[in-house]
Amino acid sequence: NAGVTQTPKFQVLKTGQSMTLQCAQDMNHEYMSWYRQDPGMGLRLIHYSVGAGITDQGEVPNGYNVSRSTTEDFPLRLLSAAPSQTSVYFCASSRQGVESGANVLTFGAGSRLTVL
């Protein structure tokens, strides 16, 4: 199993450009989420999904879109990048159910995005 795979690992954008961060997991996990990691701010939840076709906003959703058409994939879209979106982005997944570990997240390696 590859676990959680994120692409690209590094990306530089100009203000106003759009792009999609890809996230795929091969563990058949129901829950998937996107976090951004900023110095001094820790990790903040952007968007969240409990299954295919179901998404919800987290703490900092503005400027980002998501969709969940399959169990495996959960892409994060930046429609018009801004310098404030310069960050490291982490995708995570977990298994449904309290006892089976819905709150035990498996993280991807991260995607470092710089917006100029």
Add this chain to the structure above:
Amino acid sequence: AQRVTQPEKLLSVFKGAPVELKCNYSYSGSPELFWYVQYSRQRLQLLLRHISRESIKGFTADLNKGETSFHLKKPFAQEEDSAMYYCALSGRGSTLGRLYFGRGTQLTVWP
């Protein structure tokens, strides 16, 4: 609203010394508390969760509901413990699977 506070951004200790990373939380319901760790050039990973009541790599953490704290402790720190540590909180029901993280504490263990 839920909040996780890690008061120390940086923490340095010498090898063999005890270490305590502080975490306080606020949450209106019944929370589940975690410590996640990120070693250099590795992925963020779970270190321990309060409901497991287990010791991982010599670390323990006790949930104190009265003080709303979940401090991480280790009696004898090792150099390989140097990492970024995040305290995290989640609830149940509709918030299951969503974690709220503190700002993190960078632990450095000197030889």
